[in-house]
Every structure is written in C-alpha cells, then in structure tokens.
Amino acid sequence: MEIQSINLSQIKMELLHPFTTSVGTEYDKSFIVVEVLGKSGLSGWGESVSIIEPIYNEETVGTNWHIMSEFLIPMLLKASIKHPDQVSELFTPIRRNYNAKAAIECAIWDLYAKEKNISLAKALGGVKDKIEVGVSVGIQKSAEAMVEQIASYINEGYKRIKVKIKPEWDVHILKLIRKHFPEIQLMADANCAYTLADIPHLQKLDEFDLTMIEQPLASDDIIDHAKLQEKLKTSICLDESIHTSEDARKAIELGSCKIINLKLGRVGGLTETKKIHDLCEAHGIPVWCGGMLEGGIGRAHNIAITSLSNFTIPGDTAPSSHYWKQDIIFPEVVMVDGYIKVPDAPGIGFEPNHDYIEQLTLKQKTFSLN
Numbered sequence: 001m002e003i004q005s006i007n008l009s010q011i012k013m014e015l016l017h018p019f020t021t022s023v024g025t026e027y028d029k030s031f032i033v034v035e036v037l038g039k040s041g042l043s044g045w046g047e048s049v050s051i052i053e054p055i056y057n058e059e060t061v062g063t064n065w066h067i068m069s070e071f072l073i074p075m076l077l078k079a080s081i082k083h084p085d086q087v088s089e090l091f092t093p094i095r096r097n098y099n100a101k102a103a104i105e106c107a108i109w110d111l112y113a114k115e116k117n118i119s120l121a122k123a124l125g126g127v128k129d130k131i132e133v134g135v136s137v138g139i140q141k142s143a144e145a146m147v148e149q150i151a152s153y154i155n156e157g158y159k160r161i162k163v164k165i166k167p168e169w170d171v172h173i174l175k176l177i178r179k180h181f182p183e184i185q186l187m188a189d190a191n192c193a194y195t196l197a198d199i200p201h202l203q204k205l206d207e208f209d210l211t212m213i214e215q216p217l218a219s220d221d222i223i224d225h226a227k228l229q230e231k232l233k234t235s236i237c238l239d240e241s242i243h244t245s246e247d248a249r250k251a252i253e254l255g256s257c258k259i260i261n262l263k264l265g266r267v268g269g270l271t272e273t274k275k276i277h278d279l280c281e282a283h284g285i286p287v288w289c290g291g292m293l294e295g296g297i298g299r300a301h302n303i304a305i306t307s308l309s310n311f312t313i314p315g316d317t318a319p320s321s322h323y324w325k326q327d328i329i330f331p332e333v334v335m336v337d338g339y340i341k342v343p344d345a346p347g348i349g350f351e352p353n354h355d356y357i358e359q360l361t362l363k364q365k366t367f368s369l370n
C-alpha cells in the first residue's frame with residue numbers, strides 16, 4: 001500500500017435528538033474525518049469518535065488533531081505498510097490516544113480492502129451478511145417518556161433495548177419498563193455511575209432479567225468489577241475499562257465481566273478489536289459493538305466488524321436516520337426488520353458525501369511527504 005496524502009477535516013453535525021447519559025448530554029457532535037489517499041488513486045476513510053470534552057475518556061477533538069498531525073501521520077507517511085495490521089504496531093511507541101490511532105487505522109483498513117477489491121467485512125474475516133441491531137436509549141425527562149420512546153423503538157424493529165441508568169434513574173425505571181415490555185431483550189449502561197458501596201442497591205437489578213449491566217463501576221477499574229460480579233446474578237459487561245487485548249485477558253482471568261463491549265475507537269482500531277474478539281471467543285465471552293454516536297463512516301466500520309462470528313449480541317449500531325437529518329455517506333445506513341445488511345461493495349461499502357462533508361467542515365489540513 002502506498003500513501004499519497006492524508007486529509008483531516010474537523011466537521012460538526014447536529015444530533016436529531018439530544019443524548020443524555022450519567023455523565024452529560026450531547027446536542028451535536030464535532031469530530032475528525034480522516035481520508036487516506038493511496039497512490040492507487042483510491043481513498044480509505046475513518047472517523048474519530050472523540051467529542052469536544054474529555055468526559056468519556058481523556059481524549060478530545062483537540063487532542064486527536066494534535067496527536068494525529070504531530071505524531072501519527074508523520075510516522076505513517078515515513079513507513080512502508082503492506083498490511084493494516086502493521087499500523088497498530090507502528091503506533092505502539094505513542095501511548096494510549098486510542099481514538100486518534102483508530103481513526104487512521106480504520107482508514108488504512110478501508111484503503112487496503114478497496115485496493116484488494118473486497119469488502120472490509122471480508123478483509124476482516126466477517127461471516128455474516130446482515131447484523132442484528134439494538135438501540136441505546138438516553139436518560140429521558142420522565143419515566144413515561146422513556147416507556148413511550150421504547151415502545152416506538154420496538155415498533156421500528158430494534159432487537160435489543162439498552163437504557164442508560166444512574167443512581168435515582170435505575171430501579172423504578174427498569175421496573176416500569178419490564179411491566180410494559182416483559183419479553184424484550186433489555187440491558188442497562190451505567191457509564192461508571194456506581195461504587196462497591198452500591199452492591200445491595202445493584203443487586204435489586206437482578207430481578208429484571210437484564211442481558212447485562214454495562215460498566216457499573218469506575219472507568220479504570222477491573223478489580224472491583226470482579227468483586228461486584230461475584231455478588232450479582234446479572235452479567236457485567238465492560239466498556240470504558242477495556243483498551244487492549246491485555247486488558248481483556250486480565251478482566252477475563254479475574255472474572256470482572258462475562259461480556260465485552262467492543263468500540264473501535266476505544267481500543268485503537270480494527271486489528272486490536274479483532275484480537276479481543278478472538279480472545280473472547282476462545283474464552284466463551286460474547287462481544288457486541290458499542291456506539292459513540294458515529295457519523296456514517298464510523299458506522300460503516302462498526303457494521304463491518306459486527307459481521308465477525310463472536311458478535312452474538314445486537315450492537316448500538318442504529319441506522320443513520322436515528323441520529324442525523326442527513327448522514328455523510330451514500331447510501332445512508334438503513335435497518336429492515338431489525339437488521340442492517342453488511343455491504344459487499346469494496347471497503348466500507350458506502351461512499352462519503354464529499355460536498356456535504358465540505359459544507360460541515362470547520363477546519364481542514366492535508367499532509368504529504370513533499
């Protein structure tokens with residue numbers, strides 16, 4: 001693979017509906033789109049999932065721009081890359097900054113698949129031609145609004161409902177949801193809102209037959225999660241705590257979780273995601289694809305990775321129309337009967353809408369060796 005140039009665009013998109021979790025509310029999303037132009041004339045695309053504030057992890061759009069332009073892109077332009085697996089290896093001397101690394105690494109994977117004239121899903125070893133879709137429901141103004149929202153999502157066909165919880169927005173909400181929807185596949189995501197002092201309280205969630213509780217404790221913890229898992233019937237799923245396959249190995253060894261949420265940005269890209277996927281598969285730990293309110297390019301990468309065999313639980317991969325009035329790709333991602341088709345066109349299988357991306361651009365820079 002030979003790289004001609006790399007283009008970064010910081011864009012801003014309005015969310016159709018605000019999204020509230022235990023840590024804050026998102027009204028719009030500003031993020032970086034990466035285009036890697038190959039000497040082949042083909043382009044690979046990636047998207048960084050970081051937002052403006054460092055509230056889910058330590059990265060932001062600003063730190064991503066800095067790390068990409070000062071470190072990752074110069075390294076990449078000087079390197080000779082034959083296979084995308086080499087990119088994460090190349091970036092190893094740069095500590096953490098997983099979202100920044102992933103955006104570039106995913107673009108290289110897309111370019112690689114396009115140059116091979118195969119779909120990204122196929123390049124990654126995917127085995128499914130369609131994926132099951134779940135939806136993440138933010139904290140609402142009232143419990144009644146929550147029930148209405150869920151009813152409309154079930155109507156749209158979503159196969160799994162995830163609700164965001166926090167202390168004071170948990171037991172009564174889940175009780176009400178179960179009263180209305182006794183049969184749905186239901187889970188809860190706490191985004192680190194509890195501590196071990198909450199064990200008796202969290203045990204009350206066991207009666208709701210949740211598929212899992214996601215990241216109940218601190219974002220950097222795997223020890224206390226193991227202690228909590230011993231006291232809960234409900235499976236714990238880790239999100240924020242897992243950045244590498246080594247993290248996953250340790251969490252599995254300790255019994256800190258029974259399920260892992262995989263986000264390409266959080267673990268530095270597709271190669272590491274595959275590694276964690278394979279490790280989990282070998283240990284009987286199911287995985288699913290988390291979402292970070294992605295635009296169409298990030299969403300396309302999520303769809304491709306979800307085609308792998310151990311993604312056995314529906315992910316947070318809702319279609320474009322769930323988030324945006326207009327997405328940045330053609331065609332937009334659509335869901336039919338709770339499924340999204342895995343594209344078989346080369347690479348991510350969706351065409352970035354160049355004009356629209358340009359309209360949304362706040363800041364742009366092109367990098368090349370000469």
Ligand SMILES: O=C(O)CCC(=O)c1ccccc1C(=O)O
Nearest residue numbers: 056136191290291292293294316
């Ligand atoms: O993209 C989606 O639909 C789900 C979004 C989501 O749950 C989320 C969004 C931003 C930050 C963290 C999380 C999370 O999964 O914890």
Ligand SMILES: [Mg+2]
Nearest residue numbers: 189214215239
């Ligand atoms: Mg989560």
